[in-house]
Amino acid sequence: MDINVLSEEHYLESMNLSMYAFQYKVPESDIPKRLETLKKHRLLGIFEGEDLASKLHILSLNVKLGQQNWKMGGIAGVATYPEHRRKGHVNALMKRALEDMNQNGNIVSFLHPFQIDFYRRFGWEIISDNRKVTIDKIDLKPVDRQSGKIKRHTEKNHSLDIERVYDQYAAMHSAMLARDSEWWSTSIYGEQTAAVYYDSKNEASGYLLYEIKENVMKVEEYVSLSHEARKGLWNFICQHDSMVDRVEVLLSVHEPFPYFLKEPKLKTEIYPYFMGRIVNAEKALSSYPFNTSTDGKNVFLHLDDAAAPWNTGTYIIGQEEVTFHPVKEGSTCVTAPKRGLQLNINTLTAMLFGYKRPLELFELELLKGDINEVKELEHAIPAFKPFFYDFF
Numbered sequence: 001m002d003i004n005v006l007s008e009e010h011y012l013e014s015m016n017l018s019m020y021a022f023q024y025k026v027p028e029s030d031i032p033k034r035l036e037t038l039k040k041h042r043l044l045g046i047f048e049g050e051d052l053a054s055k056l057h058i059l060s061l062n063v064k065l066g067q068q069n070w071k072m073g074g075i076a077g078v079a080t081y082p083e084h085r086r087k088g089h090v091n092a093l094m095k096r097a098l099e100d101m102n103q104n105g106n107i108v109s110f111l112h113p114f115q116i117d118f119y120r121r122f123g124w125e126i127i128s129d130n131r132k133v134t135i136d137k138i139d140l141k142p143v144d145r146q147s148g149k150i151k152r153h154t155e156k157n158h159s160l161d162i163e164r165v166y167d168q169y170a171a172m173h174s175a176m177l178a179r180d181s182e183w184w185s186t187s188i189y190g191e192q193t194a195a196v197y198y199d200s201k202n203e204a205s206g207y208l209l210y211e212i213k214e215n216v217m218k219v220e221e222y223v224s225l226s227h228e229a230r231k232g233l234w235n236f237i238c239q240h241d242s243m244v245d246r247v248e249v250l251l252s253v254h255e256p257f258p259y260f261l262k263e264p265k266l267k268t269e270i271y272p273y274f275m276g277r278i279v280n281a282e283k284a285l286s287s288y289p290f291n292t293s294t295d296g297k298n299v300f301l302h303l304d305d306a307a308a309p310w311n312t313g314t315y316i317i318g319q320e321e322v323t324f325h326p327v328k329e330g331s332t333c334v335t336a337p338k339r340g341l342q343l344n345i346n347t348l349t350a351m352l353f354g355y356k357r358p359l360e361l362f363e364l365e366l367l368k369g370d371i372n373e374v375k376e377l378e379h380a381i382p383a384f385k386p387f388f389y390d391f392f
Helices: 008-022 028-038 089-103 116-120 160-171 181-187 227-238 281-287 345-352 358-363 371-380
Strands: 041-048 051-065 068-080 108-111 129-136 149-153 174-177 193-198 204-213 216-224 246-251 267-272 275-278 299-304 313-317 322-326 341-344
Touching: 008 028, 008 041, 008 051, 008 068, 028 041, 041 089, 051 089, 051 108, 068 089, 068 281, 089 108, 116 275, 149 227, 160 174, 160 181, 160 193, 160 204, 160 216, 193 227, 204 227, 216 227, 275 345, 281 313, 281 322, 281 345, 299 345, 299 371, 341 345, 341 371, 345 358, 358 371
Parallel strands: 068 108, 216 246, 299 341
Antiparallel strands: 041 051, 051 068, 051 174, 108 275, 129 246, 129 267, 149 193, 193 204, 204 216, 299 313, 313 322
């Protein structure tokens, strides 16, 4: 099956396929801007005769792992016309995308799944949850008045203070997108407004990104670096009580909101959001900030990766370095070793980003081996807080 890297002459065909598959329409006036955006993507496509039948986009981005930036390939726009489905097109495109991302130096890849099980087959795994809290008007009750102030911004008067707050917040988590100014201008605002909280020292320490329509305030981002900012932003939300019937707040499962409110018993929904997968396990493990062992013991990981066989093998996590012993061609890490822990690429991904801990994965029978070695790995993995606000 031939896979082509699509050139500019095929961008309109690609956009037409997206509009058909995802059931939306791009206004005529927006088409030039959309086509210009595609120049920043790597597009892979499969043709049936002269017609584009299937395609996939790879975006070149970065994600945070604490203080580190990992190069990330974002998978988007995976689509096939109905008459060409169930021919193995997407299977071929996903495997080719992994090869291309590996050659391009990507450590990880992220995507938003239409079906989680489908992408799990290719090694992607859930790495972040979203939490939506719904507050009725009657519960919009301010907490103690804060000494800071709020300034509102839109895309036209964007403030770099927002970027600095986001960057600090992202460094407190794992898996958050490393946003640059261009991403803020092209992918964040839309019709939304940003409200930045400046604390008693006049330093930006939090912000909301929100929109009000039909008496509903939707807060798409609630970011605070301090409890003062957290309370100040909540009080700002409450000031809209004469304008709205309810407020919907999207935020991290690790955020203590609404615990500090006068009425924290609010409707809360938690659901899996983005998926990720390690593209190159050797690079990921070699740069990962493991906690050092107090007894000097090494941890052995026997990794299996059917879709990206260059990752399959044994990794020895030492005190100062990680060494990789690939399996011989044609073999796998299925046979139970005398020492070490067995896992696949999905489990490794969830574990490194902190979405699931080693002991949890052991209980789920996704990490196999001796419990004492699992406990050693539990100590070695930092307590990261995974979260992802963006979409592509």
